[in-house]
Amino acid sequence: MIQFMIVLLMLLIGHPLASAQTPTRVMSGYAATSGPHAVLWIARDAGLFEKNGLRTDVAYIRSGSTMAQTLVSGEIQMSQMGGPAMLAAGVAGMDVTFVAVALNTTPIVIMGTVSKMEELKGKSIGVTRYGSNTDISARFAIRKAGLQPEKDIALIQLEDYAGIMGGIASGRIAAGALADPFTDAAKKLGYKEIADLAAMGLEFPFVGIVAKKSYIKDNADTVQRFVRAYVEAIAIYKNNRDLAMKITSKYTGIKDPAILAATVDFYAPKLQRIPHATVGGIRFVLDQVAVRDPRAKNYAPETFMDTRFVKQLEDSGFIKGLYPR
Template sequence: MIRPARRTRRPAKASRCARSPSSRPPQPRLVHSMLKSALYLFILLSLTTSAAAQELKKIRLGYPSLAFTQSHIWVAKEEGLFKKYGLDVDPVFLRGGQVATQALAAGDPPIVNVGTVVQANLTGYNLVLVAAVETRYYQLVFVRPGITGLEQLKGKKLGISGFGSATHYAALILLKHLNLEPNKDVALIPGGPDAERMGALVAGKIDASFFNMSTAPVARRMGFIELLSIADLGVEVQGNGLATSRAYIKSNRDTVKAALKGYIEAIHFIYANKTEAQRTFAKYMRTNDPDVLETSYQSYVKTIPKKPYFTLKGIQFILDMLAPQMPQAKSAKPEQFVDPSFLQELENEGFFTEMAKRYP
């Protein structure tokens, strides 16, 4: 018996409403995996953001003048170089070296760009330099009209920013050169920052004073007479540098090292980026005077070293000047006022080589 052939059913046409494979709902296992990955990514980003915020340590860092010798502090702040090394720095203007040293001795700010740590150290404050950018005092002697020579300073009033400041030491160097005694042959009058001493000269309260190279163009335009640069006397003396206390180093060594890295990179940045550097100079010096900005920049690249090492000979000179009034200075050694370990570490780590390549 022959069976009838079975009909072969044609496959049904795909419905227009049928979903393509790509539009099918994800399987539960896939959904779980995707959610898990998203959660991990969220946690990772949160931790990274939190860690980045925690890494920025807030710190105040002081500077005592509006001269170009302080500008690496400003540039490191403005160009984000302190942040690069984990610090959120608040630059604090302190009115002169004496005030800056007193603030440092009190621990606020804990780091200051100043050179006058020797006298404070001798009086019991264990302050040290971890770097230094001046081995001479680039202070210019200006006098009021009517005085034509340095020999005429005898019996006159010489303005300084404060006792124990760089201008105070510059005055001692000048008077020694002239064979004159301070406060006997020439009265030393503390008068605050450059601008205030300039006002004192105008008012006749002092007869002469020291102005840094940043302020010199203004002093000349005001009619004051420039007689001498202390640097021309050839005296090696320790000037401005990054200073802190041994106690702060002991408890915050990483912070000091980070600040020093930003400080040094700013020096290299200034050399390589004139326009950006002068913009920051203008902000902190509070002037747009082109002569001041140009003089400041040219003075910077001529006098500030890319490797900020101290001068022990310069510290000894300060000790010798202090010895008549401070007997403890006679037995002090220059090495007790510096901590070279940070610079040595950076040398060994190749930091200076890296800076030279980054800022050719």
Template sequence: MNADFTADQSLRNGSLAMKSFKSKIIGFSVLLVMGSIAQPGSSQETKRIHFAVSTPVHYLPIWLAKDTGLYSKHGLDVEVIWIRSGAMATLGIVSGQLPLSGVGAASVVAARAEGADIELLACPLDGDVVYFIARPEIKTADQLRGKATAVTRLGTSVHFYLRTALKQLGMDADKDMTILQLGVGAEIATALESGRIAAATLSFRDSLPFLERGWPVLVDLTNSIKYPPSCVASSRSFVRNNPNTVERFLKAYTEAIHVIKTNPVLAKRVYAKTYRESDARVIDKVVDHYAKIFKSIPTIPQAGLETVIRDLASRKPLPKEFLQPDLYKDDAPLQKLIKEGWFEQLRK
């Protein structure tokens, strides 16, 4: 059984267009008894997958693969589900209810460090354009002390970006500002616009209208950190018990990235449809940006993982074995595709 909900409409003034996301979340307790999702130990590999994503455009390959029939081409039945944050997707992976889903590296590292069975399989980006933007009346970082900011949920990529930005300003995110949890990036942009929060870390898409109006950028994180957002993650048990399913999924996923990079017209159509974007200028900017920076081979960046591990270790003691990046990733499925010539085949 699927439950439909509509996220709060995100504010779009002038260059911002009003839009809402029709979202489907599967009740976790229902998924536990659904026979269509194989649990670890099943004698037959599952071909039907529920894949959860949150709102970042980083997940465009997931949607394009669905829209263009690439999952079916590779023998899978994939239902893509909107979910309000990567932290919720992490919970789904750990519980076995969403065996493959989209999650940022920070969520995976935090959960794995607590002993959870979760790992990264592919990351389409080594980093992204991220700005820490303040309201026009904020002139200095010191004016932010005691004011509110926002994340999607604690422990997500947005939270990681916020901590990093405030650290660069000589501030402590846990002490110097009040952090609200607002669910999705568009709601954070709305809160910044309305004055509910004083500043926020915003993605490329959400930052556009503020940059166009000259709102102050207190920190530009674009080139200052390596951080892999919005990766494909799973559990070690699922990968071990369903190697062919994982391989089929990665083929569809990487073929979708190839399509985005080589067929911008199709990519823009899927983006406009999925994200309900009607502004042609925004569509061009967003899709052209990600078509350029998506990696053809979505390897998991070692430097990015090390950044996340250091951040976690600075806030809580970690045993020595949990400081090793290899603990949080599984390169084998993607490396198998590389060795078998899959990516050369795509380029033909």
């Protein structure tokens, strides 16, 4: 009876032994509904966060810039987002860094009603938000064609990929910056491929996990467990095509099996088994950010890279064990 009362008292006062098995709550989010964001969706739906002692809710926050603000406010602790919005926030003084990068190249294709970038002069390209992955990719494609963003080709914010597709269909824009599965959907509708940035093989931190440096300092073990779940989700995406298709369909709303298969087949080989941020990728995006914010030139890429969590999983053999063949 006395032992029972002691245990009951421990539960009531929140003794460490009583709460040792309580999952750590972590709020996370994603900034787009393109294929590579399925890594976070898989981590959630496959129970990988729970497996690592985390209770993680996942929210859709429609733009990278809004995601950065939500992260800094503390409403979200671990954010899946792209380099442009994160680095723009960091250059502006926000306390953010990458702890993992799943996709280190841009999959963006400019799709629309014309055949060449030069034919877009005087017209417009749809992007999700200014400063986003789509915006930075579109601006790069415009400059590579010898044209000037906004002067020669307007950029119109349309919130998300579905909005861009609708903008092309309505004639509001002549082209849009799209990523699979929406690229394949656009092709099925008869739109033309104007510029394929995906084929350029650029280093570009397109999708990764971002956290506040102050949060990492106080919660390193939680971050390690989150990254462990994320790394395992990458392996599932690469190794389990059917599950990756099913979860991609759930979150994007796309039901066409051919489009879903093409999406997974496109991203699976491009997702990094060892998801480090790279100096080259961060530098490339900082250079693009510097066009609008010259302060970006003053930052070393390493300022926005915390590689210790992925390195621990690499050094321990955990990542190698996810790919037995």
